[in-house]
Structures are given as C-alpha cells and as structure tokens.
Amino acid sequence: MLAVAAVALVLLSAPAAAADGKPAVALSRKEAGKGGEITATGSGWRPNALLMLLICGQASPGRGVIGGTNSCANADGRAVTTDARGRFSKRLPVAEPPKPCPCVVHVATVTGEQAVADVVFEVAGHPVAPLPSQTGTARLSVLAAARLEGDDGILVRFGAPASRKLVVTVGNLGSAPVKDPVFQVGTSHGVFAPAWEEQEWKGTIPPGQKARVELNVQLTSGAHGDYLVSMKYGEKVLAAQPWGVGRPWGVTLFWILLCLVVPAAVFRIGMAVVDRVRPRVGAAGAGRHRTVRLPAATAKSPKTPRAATTTTALPWFTPDSAPSENHPTTKGHS
Template identity: 55%
Template sequence: MSTRIRTTARLVLVLLLALGPLAATGPAYADTARSGEPDVSLSRQEAGAGASVTVRGKGWRPKTLLTLLVCGQNAIGGTNACANDEGRAVTTGKDGTFRKRIPVTEPPKPCPCVVRATTVTGAHASADAALKVAGHPVKPLPRDETGGRLTVLAARLDGDSGILNWFGAPEQRKLVLTVGNLGSERAKDPVFEVGTSHGVFAPKWERQQWRGTVAPGKKERIELPVELASGARGEYTVAAKHGEKVLTEQPWDVGRPWGVTLFWVLVFVVVPAAVFRLGMVAVDRVRPRQRTGAAPSPKASSGAKARAALAAFRQVGQNGSEGRHVKPRPGRTRMPDPAPEAPPPPDHGLPWFTPDTQPSVPKQEGPSG
C-alpha cells in the first residue's frame, strides 16, 4: 500500500514540475475571464508610443470580425476616446480565439488606457485589457453625475419614408426607448450614444443628452433622433448605449431611392431624344426650299418658244396642203386660230446646236393639178 502511495506522489510531483514553466510565464496571458465570456490579454502591460503589443483573445464567437483599438479614459467615452486611425481588424477562428499584433499609439484622451476589442458583426460584445502608454498623461476618470442604473424595457423605431426620401433625401427616424431606473439614485440628464451600422462596418456613435430625470424604480419614455446619409439604402442596425452598456439594437431596412433611378433614366433617354428633335427642326429651317410658281430659266423659256413656233409652222403647212383658203375681210386681218399645244418633242441634248438654232423645216407644196 505504501508503495502505491509513493508512486502516486512521484507522478504528481512530475506533473507539477512539467506544468511549472507554463504557469511561470507571467500574467501576460493569464485566463481572467469567466467561462463563456470573451476575454483579451496583452503580451506586455506597458509600452511606449511607436512600439507594438500582441493581443490574444478567447471566448469569442467563431468567425467573428473584431476591431482592436487603444483607448484612453478606460474607453468610457466610446470610440471618441480611442485612436481610431491606428486600429486593427481581426477575425476569430473556429474555436473563438485570435492573435493580432497592433501598434501602440497615444489616444486622444488621457490614461488610464486600455486595448478594447469590439465585435463588428452580429450581437454586440466587447472586452478590455489594461495598457500603460509610457509618456502619455494620466488623469482621474470623469465623475458620472447622472447616477442611477438604466435599462431598456421596450424599444422601437418610429417614422416613415416620404416622397423626398424616394428621391434620395436623408432617411430620418426616432428611436423610442422606454427606460427604467433599477438603481437607488436618480438619473439626471442621462447621456446616450446612438450608432448606426451598415453591413460589416462598425457603428458610428453620436452622443445625445436627454433632458430629464428618471427616478429610482420609475420609467420614462425617451426619444432619440436618428438620421442616415443621403441616398442610403440596404439593411442598417441602430444601437443605443448608456455608458458601457448597449441598451438595444434595432434593425432598419432602408429601401432603394427609385426616384433617383427614374431621374437618370430620363436624363439618358428623354434628353437625347429631345436634343435630336431640336436638331432636326433646326436642320429643317436652315435647308433651302424649292419655290412653287417660279419663273422658268431663260434657256428653258427659249426652248419652249422654239417648240411652240415649230408646231404652229407645221399646222399652217398642213392647212395649206389641204387647199384651205380663208378670204380676209376688207380692213380686217384674220389671224389664224391658235393650234393646240402639242407635247414637246424629246430633247436629246445634241451638243452642236441649241433649241434656238434648230434646222428649219422645208415648206411642203401641194399636189400638182
């Protein structure tokens, strides 16, 4: 029996010696998170601006996009207290862990500073790890004068789109919250942060202060205006938080501004057709027109006279050959009846003479008798 006890003790000692180096690696990657909650840890707790630290996380949802930011004032002011330009993005693995190296920069607010990891997609989740930025000023945290402990009992988006939104005007809604005070102090003029996010992008937070007081154990109706950029469309998410607590997230499906599409259709279809029509009218006015009843050209007039004289000469010759004789009355000369106008002969356009110089027709003599 004593032999078995000694063998067991030796095995326990060997295991302790084997696990000793892993436990002595320091608090850099100590597991301080409770089971099921996201957590982040840093490779070192202090670094100067320009250096870099390695951030490790676990307990996050698999395949989730996160943002890593260095923030001042323990990030109580939201992203306004963070160095957003030097932030980094990382996606968690299948086991909910990640590892990312980020640069250390001085945040816009004084320390105490933290490295904050926040989800970009899906349900909101965040975790902080303390970081001392060497050379950055340190000031006490601002005092929370609002007091109370607010929670949202009901939330909805009020409002509807109008004709101007159909043509691309900014969409506007009201985030209506029914807030209850679960604390023992009054919440006077509480400050909320309202953010809108589109797709995988992080929300842009805007601070809004509600004027009023929520007594302990009471509830109040609070309205916070929300506005999107001009021409926004697609699926948005509106979130509101008080302090570090996200109170609510409401989906917002924004339709396509079909009026803008109709406008561009008119520009590219109707306007070119109108320009083409105006051009045709201008061409029709500039084009020379053939005047009706205009005097014939001198050449055409002389040709017509020559043909008429030739036809009359032939008619007179035919009347003389038939023996017709018209005795003129004394003191009066009878003019021959005008011959019917015969169709003009075809003009072959001989080059060596004109209609005025056509050869004369010999006079026909009557039958001898």
C-alpha cells in the first residue's frame, strides 16, 4: 500500500516536460544515503525503449555528466524498458558515485535515437565539490560506423545531382560541452583529393554525451563511379564512407535518340525544300508538245507474221463481184 502511494506521489510531482512530450523523470525522494532505495518514474519516452538508470557525480541538469559514465556508479545501475505509452517505473539502489556531488540520477536510452534526462539527487554523506569550470577542451569521437541514407530519384538517371545524408553518432570525450560544432564534409573520386565543405550542426553535446549528426552530401550533375565521403572535425578525419554512384543511362539514351531523330528531321526538311524549288510543268506548256502519229500501214510492226495480215479490198470491187477462179466468165448470152 505504501509503495502504491509513493508511485502516485511521484506521478503527481512529475515535471512539466512530460506534458510537452519530452522525456522526463521524477524521483520518489530527493535525498537518500548509501544503501537506501528510491523509485524513478518516467514519462514521455519512446515506446518500448531500453533505458539505463545511473547515479552520477560531478553533474548537473544544465551541463550533463562531466566525464561521462566514468563519474557514475555503474555497478549499481538499473535497466528498464518503457511500455507502449513511453512510461516506466523502476527502483534504484542508492550508491556513492566515484566523483563528488552535485549528483544526478542520469537516465538515457541504450539503443536507437538518443534521449537523456538528468534529475538532481543528493547522496547523503557523500563529498560535495564545485563543478569544474568550462575552460576544458572538447574532444569529439565517432562512436558508431558512419552510413549514408537516402535514395536516388528518377531525375538522377538523367544527370541530376545525386544526394545523400551522412549519419554519424559522435560522442564528446572532453571536459567541455560542444555547441553548434562545424564539420567539414568532403567527397573524393579516384586518386583526387576531397573537396571540403563546411556544415554547421545545430545543437550542444555535453561532456560524456553522444549525439546523432546528419550532414548533407551532394555530387555534381552527371557524376558516376566510386566516391569516398569523409567527415572532418578540426584537423582530424572522424569518418569515411564509400559511395558507388550508378551511370546516368538516361543521358546515354537521350543522345542515342538525338542522333537518330536529328538526321531524319534534316532529311525530311531537305526533301521538302527540293520539292518546293524544282520546276513544275503547267497546263499552258502542255500544248507546245505535239504528238506525231504514224499511218496505220507504217505503224505495222515488221515482226507481225504474214498469215496474220489481211488484204484490203480495192474500191471498185465488192466481195460479191470479185472474179472467182472456179467459175469461168461467159461471154454473151447463149
């Protein structure tokens, strides 16, 4: 019954950040000695996310945990998984961190997108020392392998510039926070040196914390082949990722069609010009040409067989009055 009442009290005292959808953590007690136990309740976290709860020294909600997890009681930490609504409740034993207070209960995601929340907590009987000044140096390091995200559109096949996002998880291993760091992104092809371009990442990386950095990468129009994308901070190259870009076959297809269409169009235009400028014979000039007709007898082909020729009867004979060889002609009347 007392445990239920403690959980209800924690939920009622949850900070306003939970109402804004941001990760928030509330503690059942603000102070406890070594060997005690507190209950941490959270809301606004990613559903089904794995979290790690630690008591850390030399830390504050504004500056984070100075020195990273080396300032925390890692052996007495606890892991918890949020529910479908992004809430959790976990008991945490009170242990003295290796660094003096001010102390916090540090809650951070283990996998996936990073989310962190720090709540002030006082370990009774533990030494207290002022936080170190922020005159230390920031040192960024890559914590996970870099990768390129994104796909090519249909226009890239026709020579449009290919673009990707270089995603790198970096951590601050120094003693000072890094605010709005400026990275240099370079792309190189073959044996050529990379052409560096500065890009500013908006955000602050406290000491001992990590962040997901996304930088835009874009090639020139029509670029293809094997490229190497590099990221540099200061004078140190933090990551390099190969990128194979396919050939824009749409451009090749375009030139092939152009070589076929242009000659055909020129030929059709030339034929149209020739048909327009050549002379035409009109109806008036048709009468100037006379056709010479030969007589029927002259037009007869000499190759015509003799048997096929017909004899034209003389005008003073008729077929009935022509002399016959079988009937002799009688003179006078008998």
